[in-house]
Amino acid sequence: AAGVIQSPRHLIKEKRETATLKCYPIPRHDTVYWYQQGPGQDPQFLISFYEKMQSDKGSIPDRFSAQQFSDYHSELNMSSLELGDSALYFCASSRRQGYGYTFGSGTRLTVV
């Protein structure tokens, strides 16, 4: 079965650069979520989209933005990157409210 696809798997950027992470949810899943997980930390919710509209916002810095497109894929845009942005970024999708999430394998962002 198709899973949540994230690209790229790994990304190395320098400070102050910009990064774009992509997520392709499972077909017919109506909600997409973005999470950030620092080294040894629990995943922190960033932002979510329900039917292409932003549905909830967590601890997402103003330097980050995200959107969901007409084909349901989502992109997380990160500007003015800082060393502290180095983390695993996960995208997840769910079929309906109150169901388990399916996570992608994540994008490992390293800011040098």
Added chain:
Amino acid sequence: SQQGEEDPQALSIQEGENATMNCSYKTSINNLQWYRQNSGRGLVHLILIRSNEREKHSGRLRVTLDTSKKSSSLLITASRAADTASYFCATDVQSGYSTLTFGKGTMLLVSP
């Protein structure tokens, strides 16, 4: 502070033994979910228990939920070396759209 707090933070057992992890949370929830994460990999959904359920089983997994104490436990029976991973509880709170809030996780090491 975190919605879900797990204990213990780390657990080391021998193959064949049972492993119990606990999770406490603060606010009312729609459901509570348990996820597994191998080092640096994606999160895998294990089991979801709704707020009106008290116990749920899935294979060697048993989850309990006590909403009066705002706590849950995950029991893995007859553990295997392949169960070595971090385990996170995540709560889906009763407000607006579904958003999971993760606890800090329990790192389980199962030795052969």
